[in-house]
Amino acid sequence: MKFKFDSDQEYQVDAVESVVGLFDGQAFVRNQLTMPTRATFQVVPNRLDLTPDQLLANLQKVQGNRGLDQDDKLETLAAKVETLRGEEDITFPNFSVEMETGTGKTYVYIRTALRLFETYGLRKFIIVVPSVAVREGVKKTLEVTKTHFDKLFGKPPYHFTVYDSARKSQASGFALSDGIEIMVMTIDAFKRAETVIRQSREGLDPPIYQLQETRPVLILDEPQNMESDLSVSAIASLNPICALRYSATHRNAYNVVYRLTPFDAYRQGLVKRIEVASVVQQDNENLPFVRVEELNATKRTVSAKLSVHKLMATGKIQEKPITVRSGDSLVEKTGRAEYEGFVVDEINPGSGFIRFANSQELAIGGEQGSDRDAIFEAQIAFTIEEHFRRQRRLKEHGIKVLSLFFIDKVDNYAPDDGKLKLMFVKAFDEIKQRYDEWKDVKADDVQKSYFATKTKKTGETEVLDSTGKTKQDDEAFNLIMREKERLLSFEEPVAFIFSHSALREGWDNPNVFQICTMREVGSDTERRQQVGRGVRLPVNQDGDRIRDEQINVLTVIASETYERFVVALQSEIEREYGKEGVPPPPPNQRKRKTIKLRKHFLLKPEFKELWEKIKHKTRYSVQIDTAKLVADTVVELDEATISKPRITVSKANIRVDQAEDFFEPIVLSGAKTAVDLAGRYPLPNLFEVMESMMENTSPPMRLSRRTLLEVFQKTAKRCEATENPHEFAITAVNILKAKLADQMVNGIKYEKDGTWYEQTHFADEIQTWEDYLVPSEEIAGVGGTHLYDGVKWDSPTIEKPFAESLEKMVNVKLYIKLPHWFTIDTPIGRYNPDWAIVMDDPENDEERLYLVRETKGSLDLNDLRPDERRKIICGRKHFGEALSTSYQVVKVAEELPDGGV
Known part of the structure; x- marks a missing residue:
């Protein structure tokens, strides 16, 4: 099987031509053998005749054509570098290409190199990569695209090589060649002074001098990993005419010439769609x-x-x-x-x-505090089952399915008794019994791992958490990194791959359909990089790309909710792209407004009389029937559902909003129990837990342990209490507090306590938003009756229209939206009533009505939340019985006495 490539993909052609456009006006450079001053060698170099101003003009033209913000200067990097002529200041421009992972970034920059030769005669290119893993991926792409590019460009004279410090003539061959030379190097191969490429040998100049004199075009792959001062200095030491920077996750985007965002790639079907299977604990607060x-x-x-x-x-x-x-x-x-x-x-x-x-x-x-092993078990089992189901569906399309596991620790898998390995084997052997095509397959044959290794002095081989920068070359490395075609073949049994961190960048396989993340995401971009290992479009056994959206779906099996996964993924993209990649937040159109106290209103007889009626504070007394409390609680507790602690799996598809660049989850399946955790945890002191909850929730309440014990002894839920003690405690306490609150409120009695609210508490000014304000203005002798010159409302559908109506009523003489500090003590917390109103008595023109009114959307207290209903009952008794003031609930101002006036 061989990979096939499509040369007509518009987005890739656009990325190539954007870079080619940077050098518009450059004359074609013929091969010219030169001998640099003081050199012991000859080179065939690149040459750039454009001035910085011409490059900048080209850059701005390219950016304009691509709809990008136009830069006003070239972004250059500089460093002092040892050269043939001694220490020199090397400065070079940088241009960035942003392409989402899986869209053919490596293909694009190889094709770009060939186009630069075809158009301008540029022939020396050095691809700098951050790790061995990335290097091997680039080498593989160079190998598999050779035939494709020979056909596309008419067999251009190009040669590629991977830098090897042991090959003494490699730099010389690169420098002397008059064809297209592409060398792949890790940054570590030339970053430090002690590296071989910087050393003189047998009286000859250091090999790096030869590379410098070729004035190469640098192609930086994943440059976000080469941003340190030492790395920048190393890159400058190659004396490039420019650096072309390619990444999906740039840290610094210098002079962007092309951008394909994650949202662009997703919308255009250039990558697999993503769905998230969330494997999480539910109803488990026992740890x-x-x-x-x-x-x-x-x-x-x-x-x-x-x-x-x-x-x-x-x-x-x-x-x-x-x-x-x-x-x-x-x-x-x-x-x-x-x-x-x-x-x-x-x-x-x-x-x-x-x-x-x-x-x-x-x-x-x-x-x-989460049951990690239980979550791991569920993740592995779900991944295997999903793999089997998907392979059954895709076999007829000639597609081999791969699953990739990112594990938390190598020690959890590498040893023979590694718990993740044992979990995999156990789940595989159980699940395969339901799939005839897998029944005779052995778990050991279908799994491979890629971990770094180190040989100890004793000769033992130690397996390490991978760094991606080792030179290990074991069988798994060959299979995964260098033999992608073999891995995609049905003849190769390996289908499940385990890795730690080395596969964050540099390796991907088009047929990864499941990524199981069993390790914590530790960096801003790691989530995107992990997902990026599986978003490339799949290929069939003939090497053809599949562009069927029903097939092209990557399932991420994550140990977090899909909401959290999507929010975090979105945040990583926002951190990278900012305003250009995601929509900016809507501008705050609201304006601040100050409403002022009408101090002369405090002198009005209407206010004085109203205030005298409502200012008094009260205390309350309640009576509790403990037997009834216990009986009522037990009845409701016995009917309650107390879920077992468990690991659940739910699935959501991630889609991009078509109008805006924003990910949103679309739920595909509800939570299904994967692992039952009941009975796994030590039973706490249940009554201490319940006491703590009683006292640390609002409002705090206390009950004797005898009462709590009686509830426990009489309930039919004692078994549930041992299976999930915290869920039982939460349920029982919530019911107890509700029943206790009802008893206290229904039998409450208020009386004045001899204290009151001082009118000096009214602030002279109140800050609010202009669009949260109803002006209080006198118009044609009506309105302007609020204590302040505006009303700050809390509800647009109830309080706002109520205030607007009061301002239009001629019989309203004064009203107050009662301030937040005006509260009444209740057993279930403080209560702040809404309105105090003075209005003409429609039955007696000489009299005034002094009213307290609560505005709600319903007059039926049963329609309200329990605490709202309870506070209204307390309000009635506080105002009606203790203060002899009219208190009612209303929906609209027309329900006031003669409210139609």
Whole structure:
């Protein structure tokens, strides 16, 4: 099987011609053998006759044609470099091509080199790569495209080689050749002074001098990994006429000449569509959960951003981000006693870890508290099953399916008893029984790994977490990196590949359809790079690209929710492309507005009388029937669903909004239980957990342990309590607090406590947004009756029209949108009523009505949230019984007495 290539893909041609256009006006350079001054060698060099101003004009023209922002200067890099003539200042322009992973970046820059020779006679090219893995991928592409380019360009005289320091004549051959020379080098091969290429040998000049004198065109592959000062200096040491920078994830995009964003590639069907299978824990707060999102250092502070399971005021436990510094306690930050011992001991951004007083240490991206092994089991099983299903569907199309696993630690797989290897074998042997075509296949035959190795002094071979910069050349490396065609053949049984980090860049295979990410994402771009290993369009057994969108789908099996995956993927793209790749946030059109207190209103008799009626504070008393509380709680608790802790899998397709550059998940399947976790965890002191929840949720409440014990003894859910104690505690406490609140509210009694609110609490001015304001203005003798010259409303459908109506009512003499500090104590928290109104009594022209009104969307209290309903009941008793003031719930102003006037 041989790969086939399409020379007519418009986006690739555009990328090539954008670079060719940079040199418009350059005369064709014939081969010319020269001997540099003081040299012991000859070279056939490149030559660039264009001035910087001409290059800049060409750059701007190309950018204009491609719809890119036009730069006002050439982006150059410079360094002092040792040359034949001594130390020189070398400066060279840089041009960037941004192409999404999987769209043929390597093909494009090889074709670009051939076009530059065809058009201008440029013939010396050095491809600089950051790692051995990338180097081997480039070499492979050069090999498999040779026949294609020979046909496309009429067999041009081009030769490619991979730099080898042991080949003494390699630099000389590159320099002397009058054909097209393409040399592939890792940055490490010439970065440091002690490298062979920089050394004199047998009285001859260092080989790098020969490369310098050819004035090569540099092609930088994945240049974001070559941004250090040492790397820049090394690149300058090649004395290039320019550097062409190719990446999907540039760190610095110098003079961009072509851009194919992830969204462009996705919309045009140039890469596989992505779907995410989320493998996550649900209903499991039995272990203290911590995930390290960020480690930050400023001149004054060191902090960490963590995700934790926080006890919310509502009684629910939710995953929330928090920021911590040294000495912070997670018990205090979360309101949960389960985090006892999690006090921040050290935050070390340099080394990338946070350590707690209980000796727990987590690296950035790491987490604890989730049942990682159970998640791994579910991920592996889902990946195998998905692989089997997809291979069955695609076999008739001649497509071999591959699955790629990014694992957390090599030690979890490499040994014979590595837990991930054992999990894979167990799942494979179980699942294959349901697929006849796999029943006789052995798990050992279908899996390979790519890990770096080191030979110890004892002769033992140690397997290491991969770096991608080793020179290891074992069987797996050959198969995965150099023999892509063999791996795509049905005759080759290997279909499941395990790696650590070396495959982040430099390796991809078009037929990867499943990527299982069992390691934490630790950098801004690693998620895109991991996904990038599988987005290339697949090929069949004849080497033909498949362009069927129903086939071209990559499934990422991730240990996070698809919402989190999509948000993070989007964020990585935003960090890279900024305004040019994603839509900018909508501009804030709102304007600040100040509303002012009408101080003279405080002197009006209407205000004084109203204030005298409503200003008084009260205290309340309640009565509790414990037997009824327990009985009512048990009835509802017995009917409640208390889910078992479990690992679930759900799937969502990721699509790009057609109007805007934005990823959004479209749910394909609901959560299905993959692993049951019931009974795996030690039973905590259930009553301590329930007491803590009672006291640390809003409003805090206390019950005796005897009452809690009685609920436990009488409920039919005792089995569920042992299977998922925290879920039982949350459910029971929420029911207890609701029943307790109902009892307290229904029997509450208020009385004045002898204190009151002072009118001096009214602020002279209130800041708000102009579009959150109803002006209070007198027009034709009506309106202008609010205590302030405007009303700051909270609801556009209820409060705003209510205020607008009050401003139009002639019988309203004064009204107040009661401020946030005007509250009433209730057993379920403080209550801030909406409105206080003074209006004419329609039945007695000489009298005034002094009213307190709550505005809601429904007059039926059963339609309201429980706490809203309870607070309204308290409001009625506070105002009606203790203060003898009319209090009601209304929807619209027309429900006020004679509200139609």
